[in-house]
Every structure is written in structure tokens, then in C-alpha cells.
Amino acid sequence: MSETIIDQVFINKDKCEYNTEVIDTGFSDHKGIELSLNVTSYKDPVINNNYRERIFINDDNIRIFNYILENNNWGSESSGDVNTKFDSFLESYKHCFDVAFPIKRVKPKHKTKTWFTQGIRKSSDTLRKLNKSARKNVALKAHVKCYRSLYKKVIIAAKKLDNDSYIEKGNNKMKSTWEVINKNIGRHKRKDNSFVIKSGGTTVKEPLQIANIFYKHFTNIAINLIKTKSNSNSKVKIPMNDMTMFLYPVTESEVLNAINKLKNKMSCGCDGIPDKVIKQSARNIASLLTEIINESFKTGVFPSKLIMSTIKPLYKNGDK
Structure with missing residues (x-):
């Protein structure tokens, strides 16, 4: 045992790769040991709600x-x-x-107004400057009114082209059409994920209990229908079929x-x-x-x- 701990090395084999090699230093009667460590930082994962997990499917991945x-x-x-x-x-x-x-963990892109092009942005800045100038010069009001009307028509046309392009690029045309309609009328998806049902006179809020209630309902619905039909007085004559399925x-x-x-x-x-x-x-x-x-x-x-x-x-x- 050495009087110091300078030549005592402790590593965690599970969390790092290492390689050892005995070398002759040439200036001592003791041979040296070369230790190479490939250390990776292991930290507890930090949950970041700004990222979401998804898989990417493309031609390269399909070939692999x-x-x-x-x-x-x-x-x-x-x-x-x-x-x-x-x-x-x-x-x-x-x-x-x-x-x-x-x-892979990806950060969702912020949705932007895709129809708001560079030309419309410049026209918006020009209209803002004209409004400011028209407050001092009354003669510019008619010109500003005409420019504003033209600006609105350009925006309507840009939105229409953007909607048509979105529907055309979508794989599901019907789904893309309804997404455009809902976006234009201001109907957005509900962010409230809470779900409450009533079962047996009691209110159930726990997701696991709700899932079990739906599971029991759908798995027993056929048995319950058979019991209901068998207890009824009405008799239905089912024609016999001698044909066999192969x-x-x-x-x-x-x-x-x-x-x-x-x-x-x-x-x-x-x-x-x-x-x-x-x-x-x-x-x-x-x-x-x-x-x-x-x-x-x-x-x-x-x-x-x-x-x-x-x-x-x-x-x-x-x-x-």
C-alpha cells in the first residue's frame, strides 16, 4: 500500500469506457500504467416542457x-x-x-403568419408612416384612404393564396380544409384535458378509472345485449343455413x-x-x-x- 493515494484510481465501469496499458518509462525500476478514460457526463434529465418527443420518417430511415x-x-x-x-x-x-x-426531442416551432410576406410588411410600414403624415397634412387623407383599401385587398388575396397552398400540400385534403376553416372562424382546439364522466351515480375524474369503465362497457356490451334479448318475450325465428364457410x-x-x-x-x-x-x-x-x-x-x-x-x-x- 502506498503512503499516498496518488496512484490509487477508482472508476465506475458502468458509466465510462476505459483502456489500460503497461508501459516502460525507462527511468525507473517500476513500470507505468497508462489509463485512458472516455468519460461521459451523466446528469439527471431535466424535464423541459418546451420540447416534445417525435420520430422522423423519411426515405433514408425507411431504407435503413x-x-x-x-x-x-x-x-x-x-x-x-x-x-x-x-x-x-x-x-x-x-x-x-x-x-x-x-x-428525438424537438422544440416546437412558433406559428407565424405565413401569408405576411416581406412586401406586405413594407406596405404596413408605409401605411403607418402615411397615417402619421396625414395628421399634419389634410390633403393626404384621400391618398391614405385609397392606400388602405388597396392594402386590405392585398391581405385578403395573400390569405387566400396561403390557404390554397396549405390545402394543396396537405396529405389529407379534407382535414386540411377543416383546419383552415377553424383557423379563420377562430375555433381552436380545447386545451383543457380534464375529462369527467358519471358512472353509477358517482362522478369519476381519475383517467385510469375512466379508462377501466370504458373497457368494461365495451367488453361486456355484447353479453349484456344477449341477456336483454334472451329475457324478452319476443321470439325471432332465425333461418338456418346449411352452407359451410371454408x-x-x-x-x-x-x-x-x-x-x-x-x-x-x-x-x-x-x-x-x-x-x-x-x-x-x-x-x-x-x-x-x-x-x-x-x-x-x-x-x-x-x-x-x-x-x-x-x-x-x-x-x-x-x-x-
Whole structure:
């Protein structure tokens, strides 16, 4: 043990990378040890509400995603029952997606008046100067009135062109049209995220309790309807059908056609993978999906994770 601690080094191996090498200094009977540390600052993350998390989907990321899928080992997806196969496939597919499309923190851009061009800004400054000059010179009032009328017409035309351009560039024309309408009539999205419902005569405010109430309602609605119908006195004669339904094995081309019929939207299910990305990677997953679908037909088992859905109650009108 040294009398000093100058040659005692303690590091946290979990939080830094290091490399050691024994060297001969040439001027001592003791050899030296060279220690290289790659230190990264680890600080507690500071929550900043000015940023939000999002993924960026572009052609480069899609190419990377398809490359990862092509080189992925899909061996474990071919063993087990339908649920095991599909769960393994979804886990691998989601992992490849997370690698190709990492979540990034971005700062939202402040919305500006896109129609307010540099020329309109200059005209606004000119009109302000003319108004100031007209207070001293009465002869300029007629000119200012004419200039103001022309300025308003230019603004109306600029807004119209901006709205037309916004709708034309939008992927969903109907959605873009309603966004323009709501913006012009001053109807904005509600910022109040509080949601209250009445269940069994009591008011429920907790989001988790509300979600459980909706879950129980939608999962038991079929059973409740059957009980209501069975207790009624009215008897409905249901015609018998001797025809039997057969499910034939699907082919890979049929699965590809079904995937290609999806819309190029960013909507996604519980897995968080948009339809647009699934379409772009269809050729790398069609064979696996074909195998899982045919196994489902053969055994009569439907993958349990495909039954899951996200329910979002949307407030329309009336008492909230």
C-alpha cells in the first residue's frame, strides 16, 4: 500500500469506457500504467416542457429499416403456437423499427403568419408612416384612404393564396380544409384535458378509472345485449343455413396486396408503427405474416395482441 493515494484510481465501469496499458518509462525500476478514460457526463434529465418527443420518417430511415429487416434473424418466429410466433415477430419488428426511427426531442416551432410576406410588411410600414403624415397634412387623407383599401385587398388575396397552398400540400385534403376553416372562424382546439364522466351515480375524474369503465362497457356490451334479448318475450325465428364457410391458405402475393391497400397515413395501433412504414417494408415481412395467418386458420387461434385497441373518447358537444 502506498503512503499516498496518488496512484490509487477508482472508476465506475458502468458509466465510462476505459483502456489500460503497461508501459516502460525507462527511468525507473517500476513500470507505468497508462489509463485512458472516455468519460461521459451523466446528469439527471431535466424535464423541459418546451420540447416534445417525435420520430422522423423519411426515405433514408425507411431504407435503413428495410436493410435491418433483411439482415434480421427471424428463426424464432417459426416455432411455437400462433401467439408465440406473432409475439416473437412483433417484438423483432418493433425492435428494428425503434433502431431505424429513434425518438428525438424537438422544440416546437412558433406559428407565424405565413401569408405576411416581406412586401406586405413594407406596405404596413408605409401605411403607418402615411397615417402619421396625414395628421399634419389634410390633403393626404384621400391618398391614405385609397392606400388602405388597396392594402386590405392585398391581405385578403395573400390569405387566400396561403390557404390554397396549405390545402394543396396537405396529405389529407379534407382535414386540411377543416383546419383552415377553424383557423379563420377562430375555433381552436380545447386545451383543457380534464375529462369527467358519471358512472353509477358517482362522478369519476381519475383517467385510469375512466379508462377501466370504458373497457368494461365495451367488453361486456355484447353479453349484456344477449341477456336483454334472451329475457324478452319476443321470439325471432332465425333461418338456418346449411352452407359451410371454408378458409383456404393465403399466398404471399395476397398478403402483399392487402398491405399495399393500406393508406399512406401516420396512424398506428398499440405498437406505435404507422401504416406508411408497414407498406414500405411489406416485402420483408410478407412471408412471415403468410405463415402466421395460415397457422391461425389451421389451429383456429387468433393472435391475442391483435385484439388490443386504443380507445380515445372524443368530446363533441353538450355537458362535459
